[in-house]
Amino acid sequence: xxxxxxxxxxxxxxxxxxxxxxxxxxxxxxxxxxxxxxxxxxxxxxxxxxxxxxxxxxxxxxxxxxxxxxxxxxxxxxxxxxxxxxxxxxxxxxxxxxxxxxxxxxxxxxxxxxxxxxxxxxxxxxxxxxxxxxxxxxxxxxxxxxxxxxxxxxxxxxxxxxxxxxxxxxxxx
Amino acid sequence: xxxxxxxxxxxxxxxxxxxxxxxxxxxxxxxxxxxxxxxxxxxxxxxxxxxxxxxxxxxxxxxxxxxxxxxxxxxxxxxxxxxxxxxxxxxxxxxxxxxxxxxxxxxxxxxxxxxxxxxxxxxxxxxxxxxxxxxxxxxxxxxxxxxxxxxxxxxxxxxxxxxxxxxxxxxxxxxxxxxxxxx
Amino acid sequence: xxxxxxxxxxxxxxxxxxxxxxxxxxxxxxxxxxxxxxxxxxxxxxxxxxxxxxxxxxxxxxxxxxxxxxxxxxxxxxxxxxxxxxxxxxxxxxxxxxxxxxxxxxxxxxxxxxxxxxxxxxxxxxxxxxxxxxxxxxxxxxxxxxxxxxxxxxxxxxxxxxxxxxxxxxxxxxxxxxxxxxxxxxxxxxxxxxxxxxxxxxxxxxxxxxxxxxxxxxxxxxxxxxxxxxxxxxxxxxxxxxxxxxxxxxxxxxxxxxxxxxxxxxxxxxxxxxxxxxxxxxxxxxxxxxxxxxxxxxxxxxxxxxxxxxxxxxxxxxxxxxxxxxxxxxxxxxxxxxxxxxxxxxxxxxxxxxxxxxxxxxxxxxxxxxxxxxxxxxxxxxxxxxxxxxxxxxxxxxxxxxxxxxxxxxxx
Numbered sequence: 001x002x003x004x005x006x007x008x009x010x011x012x013x014x015x016x017x018x019x020x021x022x023x024x025x026x027x028x029x030x031x032x033x034x035x036x037x038x039x040x041x042x043x044x045x046x047x048x049x050x051x052x053x054x055x056x057x058x059x060x061x062x063x064x065x066x067x068x069x070x071x072x073x074x075x076x077x078x079x080x081x082x083x084x085x086x087x088x089x090x091x092x093x094x095x096x097x098x099x100x101x102x103x104x105x106x107x108x109x110x111x112x113x114x115x116x117x118x119x120x121x122x123x124x125x126x127x128x129x130x131x132x133x134x135x136x137x138x139x140x141x142x143x144x145x146x147x148x149x150x151x152x153x154x155x156x157x158x159x160x161x162x163x164x165x166x167x168x169x170x171x172x173x
Numbered sequence: 174x175x176x177x178x179x180x181x182x183x184x185x186x187x188x189x190x191x192x193x194x195x196x197x198x199x200x201x202x203x204x205x206x207x208x209x210x211x212x213x214x215x216x217x218x219x220x221x222x223x224x225x226x227x228x229x230x231x232x233x234x235x236x237x238x239x240x241x242x243x244x245x246x247x248x249x250x251x252x253x254x255x256x257x258x259x260x261x262x263x264x265x266x267x268x269x270x271x272x273x274x275x276x277x278x279x280x281x282x283x284x285x286x287x288x289x290x291x292x293x294x295x296x297x298x299x300x301x302x303x304x305x306x307x308x309x310x311x312x313x314x315x316x317x318x319x320x321x322x323x324x325x326x327x328x329x330x331x332x333x334x335x336x337x338x339x340x341x342x343x344x345x346x347x348x349x350x351x352x353x354x355x356x
Numbered sequence: 357x358x359x360x361x362x363x364x365x366x367x368x369x370x371x372x373x374x375x376x377x378x379x380x381x382x383x384x385x386x387x388x389x390x391x392x393x394x395x396x397x398x399x400x401x402x403x404x405x406x407x408x409x410x411x412x413x414x415x416x417x418x419x420x421x422x423x424x425x426x427x428x429x430x431x432x433x434x435x436x437x438x439x440x441x442x443x444x445x446x447x448x449x450x451x452x453x454x455x456x457x458x459x460x461x462x463x464x465x466x467x468x469x470x471x472x473x474x475x476x477x478x479x480x481x482x483x484x485x486x487x488x489x490x491x492x493x494x495x496x497x498x499x500x501x502x503x504x505x506x507x508x509x510x511x512x513x514x515x516x517x518x519x520x521x522x523x524x525x526x527x528x529x530x531x532x533x534x535x536x537x538x539x540x541x542x543x544x545x546x547x548x549x550x551x552x553x554x555x556x557x558x559x560x561x562x563x564x565x566x567x568x569x570x571x572x573x574x575x576x577x578x579x580x581x582x583x584x585x586x587x588x589x590x591x592x593x594x595x596x597x598x599x600x601x602x603x604x605x606x607x608x609x610x611x612x613x614x615x616x617x618x619x620x621x622x623x624x625x626x627x628x629x630x631x632x633x634x635x636x637x638x639x640x641x642x643x644x645x646x647x648x649x650x651x652x653x654x655x656x657x658x659x660x661x662x663x664x665x666x667x668x669x670x671x672x673x674x675x676x677x678x679x680x681x682x683x684x685x686x687x688x689x690x691x692x693x694x695x696x697x698x699x700x701x702x703x704x705x706x707x708x709x710x711x712x713x714x715x716x717x718x719x720x721x722x723x724x725x726x727x728x729x730x731x732x733x734x735x736x737x738x739x740x741x742x743x744x745x746x747x748x749x750x751x752x753x754x755x756x757x758x759x760x761x762x763x764x765x766x767x768x
Contacts, residue, residue, distance in 0.1 A: 027461055027701045056588060058704075059713060061728040077715070079702060079730075086609050090702065111591025114738045122425070137418035137767055138297060139262045146296055146426060153426050155296045160289070216391060218398050218420050219764050220445035220526055223489075227515075230508040245393040263398060263419040266390055292438060295423040316526050 003051065003085040005030045011052060015045055029079075031090040039078075039093050040103045046080060046089070047108055054080035054089060057105075060115035062123040066097070066149045073097025074125055078105075095125065104130040122147035183209060200338050207251070207277065208333040209239040211326070214250035216270065218257030221284035224316040225256050233319035238326055247273035252329060253306075258286035259299045271306045272355060276341050279333065281325050282308045285315045307349055368404050368412070383411060386749070390419050396493060397763025399737075401752075408748045413741040417734075421767040428727035432692030433459060433533075436727070441527040443729065444765045446489050447482035447708040449518070452530045457612055458703040458714040459533050460663075462696065467663050470656045471535035472614040477548070477651050478521065478530065479613075479705075480644040484555075485514045486708030487595075487637040487644075490760040494634060495566060497757045498575045503562050510558055513551050520544035534669045535662030548652070556645060563638055573631065580743045580755035581629035591735040594710025596759060599636045600628030606706040618650045630758040637760075668694055692722035702730075709733050709760055733765040 005023075008030060012020045019035040020042060034042045046054040059079040066073060072094035080089050095102055104127035105112045116127045117136040124145035127133055135142065144151055154161075186205055188197025213235070217225055228235050229243065244250040247270050259267055271280070282302050285291035288311045290300035302308060309332060312325035340346055362368055362385065372383045384405050390398040398419040404412040424439050431439070440451040453475050460467060467475075488511050492504040515525040520543050522530040531537065566572045582592075587600040597604060605622045607615040623639035625632030662669055666685045675682035688694065698720045704713040710732030719725040736759065744752040 026699065029702060031700075057591060058711065059702075059715060059728070059730040061715060063717060063726045079713075079715070083604055083609070088702075090700075109591070110589045111735050111738060114734065118734075135418075137421040139418075146423065151296075151426075153296065153423070153430050154294050155298075155300070158290075158294075158300050160300060161294065220442055222397075223445055224526055226489075227508065227512065230512075231505050232509055232512045245391070258420055258422055260419060260421050262421065263390065266419075270391060293422045293427070295427060297421050297423050318525065 003082065003087040008052060008087075008089065011049065012042070012045070016042055026090075029088045029090050031092065033092045033094070036093045036095045036102055039091075040105055040108065043078065043080070043091065043105055044108055046091075052082070053084060054082045054087075056081045056083060057109040057111050057115075058088070060105075060112055060119065062119040062125055062147075064123060064148050068094075068097075070098060071096045074100045074123055076102055076119065076125060100125040101128055102126070103128050104133075106130055121145070124148070200336075201334075203338055204334040204336055208330040211239055211251045211279070211329065211333065212242050212244050212249065213240045213326075214244055214247060214253045214270070214274070216253060216255045216257075216267065218255075218259065218263065219286070221256035221286070221316040224319055225254065225283070225322065228319040228322045233323060235323060235326065238323070238330070240326070247271075248275060250274060251277065252279045252281060252326075254281050254283055255287045255302050256283040258291060258293060259302050260297050261299050262297070264299050264302075264305050267302060268305045268355075277333075277336075279309045279329055280306055281310045281312060281329055283312045283314075283322055283325065284317060285313055288313060291315060305353065306355075307353060362402070368402070368414075371404065371412075377406070381407065388749075388752070390416075396757060397761060397766065399761070399763065399766065401740075403749070403752070405749070410744050410747060410749065410752055413744055413752075415737070415740060417737070418767055420763050424729065424768045425727060428724055430723055432722045433694065433696075433724070434689075434692075436724070437529050437531070438527065440729075441529055442764055443731065443768055444486070444707055444709065444712070444733075444762050445526060446762060447486035448526065448528050449478045449482040449530050450486075450705065450707050451712065452528060453479055453613070454703065454705040454707070454712055454714055456531045456533055457705065458701060458716055459668075461703050462699060462701045462716060462718065463533070463665075463668065465534055465663050465665055465668070467535055467613070468656075468660045469614065470658060470660045471662055473651045473655050474536060474540060474661065475531070475613050476615065476618070477648050478518075480647050480651075481514050481517060483708050484641050484644050485511050486760075487641050490708075490757070491566075491634055491637050492562070494576075494630075494754070494757045495572075497753055498572055500565065500569075500572070503565050507558060507562050510551070510555050513547070513555075517544060517547045517551065520547060532662060532669050534665045535660075537662075537670075539659045539661040545652075548648075552645065552649060552652075556642075559638075559641055567635065567638070575751075575754055576630040576634060576758070578627070579630045579747065579751045580758065581627050582739065582743055583628065586739070586742075587628060587736075590739040592710065592739070593732050593736070594707065595636045595640060596628075596633060596736055597710065598623065599625035599632035601626055606704050606711050610704060612703075612705060617654065618647050620647050620650075630754055633758045694722070696720060704730070707732060709762070709765065710736065729768055731765045731768055733761050734768070737761050737766060 009023045019038050020032050022033040024031050046052050058081045061077055063075040074095050076093050078091040104116055116130055119125050120133055121135045121138050186197050186201030188195055215225055282288045287302050290298050310325050310329045312321055314321050368385055386403045386405050388403055389400040400416040402414045403410050428436050437452050437455055440455045441448040443451050488507050492507050495503040518528050521540055522528050582600055584600045584602050587597050601624055603622045603624045620643045623636050625636050670689055671682040671685055676686045696718050700717045702713055702715045704711045713730030715728040716724055717726040743755055
């Protein structure tokens, strides 16, 4: 039996009220925004409720919005999937830019372990309660968080490439 | 009876031949032997590694050039084939593997990523392995066709054949290694 | 010899101090990788061993981290295809097509049936080539070199077909928004037919070498088994999950590119051990051959190879030199000024290793705002330490190659 988006919305709003909001459908996927502090309860409800049954965590990633106001600069996006009714859902949470912290969901989904480490590695988002939050893809000695928008893509120390030939100037680099 | 064998024999070096003897320089003979028995250490990291597998497989067969035994132990290998992107995290390990190889040793940088960083002009990729180890032959391509890799090995064979056996003790070579901080 | 000097406060050192075996022996630390002949790709595992048995493992990855997601934020949409090639480089057309399909979903472009069927053929060929590598290398790791050399010859045939279509062997950079860059030549179809005729006998021989082989069965049955619940908790998808008994396949759950027109089975294993993974991949090759045959039979007539979207698809050069509109489109596309809406889209496909997803956030400019790759290898490799606990070192190697971890997809 198919899971209706209205049903999902009603169930979630019944259980969490204002903590889940901004419901919409984008390109066939139902999207909602959830409050950062209660994200573990919300995802646990979505996983364990018998009708919702979003038992598979497809993806977890972070996004940096430097133009937003300070309390919404980082966004962590969770993609969940219910294989039995073939329904996908996307949950977004926004967290502060100066102190990006979020509870970890490794207790719910074991696959979130490395995905949260990758998000920490790229953005510096601290997942409280994570068993081993260290860098995973970049070098351990790195201090900056490379996927933030202010971090440049190229290695600033490289000597063999002349930026003029790449059309880069101090204005557009 | 004409020679019906299709095997191309290696040409003998310059020398004086006679009944039961052949006189030539040590360097030529040693170079000849080394060039035709280069044992590779495939340091395959990414896509070029798959083209290397195709080169070692039966269609393009690198073994007929003397690279029959692929050695993963640096102590037993002659040439280090670096195939694929080397990131900054991997560079110390590449360096360690190179230092563990015993002389004479040669390095082929296979692919654009090993030669100069390739298409990955980013903070995490080493822009060419010649930043950490000295390289003898660069094979461009992304990935290079197996024929190109074989061509690279053949270029190296030319280098090896013509190398003086005193080269490794010369001041120039020592300077080269010192510039990389290799003892 | 190894540079692994674990700090004294590392938990392995603590465990070694605390635990003493009855016969007086101690646990040992062994460093497996990153350069090791049996790890296909560079990842490291620091193992805590009790003799030959593994007590614990700690994986380290990132040795080939090339920052794809950062690069993607700085490149116009057409220039991201070479990046996707280099993720799962054993089956790069699947990655290419997945990227084009993500963009077509974003831009609501309808790809014509014939182009969709051509895409299906290429993707299934890529899947066959990925499984050839995985299974033959699994054979090499158990000591059987013959299978590898034999079936690799047919991988060369697949490369020849790719060359007829797009010009490249491995990193294909195939396709455009809306379809392909040119129609396939008759030579490509000839080579495809020849492949379909010769390959089944070869694959049957390869299967015969392994599936009832006493040594292979001893090495792989009940090695690295994983239950279905554990696999789902760890985010497994693809052949590794299907070997554990769960029949989730993105081609069936969310058909894309006309997969619903084809009849194929989804092979499923029982116990999730190495032997089941091997057999599932074998069976998937047979299913892929079936799909390719059906696609060739049902191919719509004509020579349509792309959707009619001049704003996104480079116009033919003859038109560019004569037609003003085509000239403007050409200029805009090359400069990257293609009109994209501000939106977020997630598109999953069934890659060689599982659900490969592209999460794209655009902001109307010429480059994506954020492009995240949901890489199956990265997600299921987390389960590796648990899968090898208690097994012997040689089993750990066999489990690793049966998981088909591709370093490019792991680190991206």
